[in-house]
Each structure stands twice: as structure tokens, then as C-alpha cells.
Amino acid sequence: MKSNSELGTFIRKTAISKAMLYIAYPLFVFLTGLSIFIYFILIRSINDGSINFSEDISVLYYSIAFLMTLAILLLVLAIYISRGPIFYIYENAIIIKNKDTKKTLFIKDIQDVYLFTSGKNILGINNIAFRTNNTEDWYPISARYSAIYIVIKFLRSRHAELYTPLVLKKLEEGHAVNFTYVDFSNLVMKQFAALNTKSYLNIKTKTMQLYKDKLVVESETIYFADLLSFSVSDWTNQIQLTNRANKIVFKKAFTSVFSGHSFVALLDELVNKNKI
Incomplete structure (x- = not known):
């Protein structure tokens, strides 16, 4: 290629x-x-x-x-x-070749990047799946693929580089952007109960709405003006929002939020940088 x-x-x-x-x-x-x-x-x-x-x-x-x-x-x-599609990864797009079909998917058009762990691994992420929206099919690259850790590292960071500016522009224009997440307990259960990649992708998801000035999660509204800081815990790898009373008002495992790198970059921009 x-x-x-x-x-x-x-x-x-x-x-x-x-x-x-x-x-x-x-x-x-x-x-x-x-x-x-x-x-x-x-x-x-x-x-x-x-x-x-x-x-x-x-x-x-x-x-x-x-x-x-x-x-x-x-x-x-x-x-x-040994069957499965071949992925040709470019700086801006992914070409997915499966038998006689070929599809080009631009990284900036991907909405959900799902990172998960399978097999004997307990902590390390060794699978990645992506889709353009929550009604489309997943494109998984499982632990059985070559150079999987290199692929995961590139795609998760490159998606944040391309997707984050597009979301910021929408937020500046007054729009809300949805981020999909799944309860961490469900992810843990999948780790022990899933039989194959298809099982890992069969998950119940929820949606939160990100605005320029707030985050709406399960009917709860968190205004950024009321926050002290945003952080990602080094020990637990959790995304946290802390209010001015030093109380944690939002806490999600990083891997439970789809497109977690982009979500973190956006919160850093909307919360932390606005405090400077």
C-alpha cells in the first residue's frame, strides 16, 4: 500500500x-x-x-x-x-479489506473507539474496535492480529488528534456531542464471561451529552464553572471531575468511555484550561 x-x-x-x-x-x-x-x-x-x-x-x-x-x-x-479482514492503516484513514470487498474509513469520522481486554490479560488493553456511530457495525481488531499493541497505540492517539478539534468546533457553535459509555462492572463481567470478540461487542451502552459549559450524565447536569479540576487517576485510571468543595461528582473508568482519549482531551480543554 x-x-x-x-x-x-x-x-x-x-x-x-x-x-x-x-x-x-x-x-x-x-x-x-x-x-x-x-x-x-x-x-x-x-x-x-x-x-x-x-x-x-x-x-x-x-x-x-x-x-x-x-x-x-x-x-x-x-x-x-485465521479468517478475518485485513486492515491497512494510514495516517488519516483505515482501509478494511475482507475477501472481495474493500472499505475506506476516515479516522476523523469515527465516533466510538472501544478498548477492551481479552484472554489471559487482566490489565493490558489488547483489543480495539471502532464505528462511525452507535447504529453502525463495529470493526474490531482483536488480540489475534499482528502488532496489536502498536496498532492500538497509534489509533487511539491519532483519533484524539483528528476528532477532538472537530468536536470543539461543534461545541463552540452551541451543539452537544454524545459520548457513549458502559458500566465498568459490565466490562469486568465480559472479561470473564465472553467467549469471543463478538461477545465482547455485545454490550449495553449509555450516552452522556457534552456541551461547551456542562456535562449531562443520566439526567444529572455537571456545570464546568462549578468544578475545581478534571483529572485522570494514575493509580485507578479513572476519569474524575471534582467540584469546588473537593467532592468527586463524576467518576468513570477510562476504558468504560468510548473514545476515551478524545473525551479526556476535551475535558482538559473545557475544564482545566478554562481555569488558567
């Missing part, structure tokens, strides 16, 4: 790792070869009397059936796991 003026500099390509296939193919060949050996060397030799075999010969046929079934199942599973 080459860079162009609209897409920007080409960053990298990411695709599902083929490691399972690299293991499955040799294993398939080995198990097939073993089955051939059992039939042509052992069974035929037993049948013509070259080898004495006191057991029922059917056990060898069952062994062949078991080995070939195992070989086929492992290969089919590896092929299934």
Missing part, C-alpha cells in the same frame, strides 16, 4: 496471525503420514503374515480414523481462526 494525499502516510498493515496454520499444516502432514504408515506398513504386513499381531486388527483401523479425524479438525479449526 502506498501513501497518498487523502489517506496520508501509510503506517502499517495488520492481519490475523497465521501461527495456528503454521502449526496445523505440518501436524496434518505428520498425522496423515502416520496413518499411511499404519495402513501400508503395519496392516498390510499383518494381513500377509510378515508381522505377528495378537490383538484385534480393527484397533489399527480405529487408530487411523482417530488420527485423520484429529488432523482434519485441527486444520479446519486453524483455518477458521
Whole structure:
């Protein structure tokens, strides 16, 4: 992939790792070869009397059936796991290639960036999904993709760089901008109960409205003029708004807010910088 003026500099390509296939193919060949050996060397030799075999010969046929079934199942599973779209990541856009289809998604048009953890990881974010709005499908890049941590680091920061100025402009014009979030307890439950990437994306979300001078969350209005500061806790990684009485009036886990980098950048601009 080459860079162009609209897409920007080409960053990298990411695709599902083929490691399972690299293991499955040799294993398939080995198990097939073993089955051939059992039939042509052992069974035929037993049948013509070259080898004495006191057991029922059917056990060898069952062994062949078991080995070939195992070989086929492992290969089919590896092929299934290795399927998925290829993402070509540019400075300003993402090209998603899936079989014969190709879609270009500009990073500035992405509304929701969902960061989550799967597998044995407990703290580290190893999945990212994005969509243009809450009625569109997610485009997930899971932990099975190559260079996933590099991809996550680039997309989350680049989205904030491109999306934040657009939101600030809308706020200055008097519009509200929605940010989607999910209860942190639901995210924790997904960590232990989800079976696959699709399960992680099947979540119940809520919406908060950000204005130039306030934040509306679940019918509660938080005016920025009444706040002392905004911060993100280094220890708990929570987004916090503190009022002048030094009481925390808003607290959300960073990963529970979609497009968290952009949300943090906006609060820093609207709360902290307005205090200077």
C-alpha cells in the first residue's frame, strides 16, 4: 500500500496471525503420514503374515480414523481462526479489506473507539474496535492480529488528534456531542464471561451529552464553572471531575468511555484550561 494525499502516510498493515496454520499444516502432514504408515506398513504386513499381531486388527483401523479425524479438525479449526479482514492503516484513514470487498474509513469520522481486554490479560488493553456511530457495525481488531499493541497505540492517539478539534468546533457553535459509555462492572463481567470478540461487542451502552459549559450524565447536569479540576487517576485510571468543595461528582473508568482519549482531551480543554 502506498501513501497518498487523502489517506496520508501509510503506517502499517495488520492481519490475523497465521501461527495456528503454521502449526496445523505440518501436524496434518505428520498425522496423515502416520496413518499411511499404519495402513501400508503395519496392516498390510499383518494381513500377509510378515508381522505377528495378537490383538484385534480393527484397533489399527480405529487408530487411523482417530488420527485423520484429529488432523482434519485441527486444520479446519486453524483455518477458521485465521479468517478475518485485513486492515491497512494510514495516517488519516483505515482501509478494511475482507475477501472481495474493500472499505475506506476516515479516522476523523469515527465516533466510538472501544478498548477492551481479552484472554489471559487482566490489565493490558489488547483489543480495539471502532464505528462511525452507535447504529453502525463495529470493526474490531482483536488480540489475534499482528502488532496489536502498536496498532492500538497509534489509533487511539491519532483519533484524539483528528476528532477532538472537530468536536470543539461543534461545541463552540452551541451543539452537544454524545459520548457513549458502559458500566465498568459490565466490562469486568465480559472479561470473564465472553467467549469471543463478538461477545465482547455485545454490550449495553449509555450516552452522556457534552456541551461547551456542562456535562449531562443520566439526567444529572455537571456545570464546568462549578468544578475545581478534571483529572485522570494514575493509580485507578479513572476519569474524575471534582467540584469546588473537593467532592468527586463524576467518576468513570477510562476504558468504560468510548473514545476515551478524545473525551479526556476535551475535558482538559473545557475544564482545566478554562481555569488558567
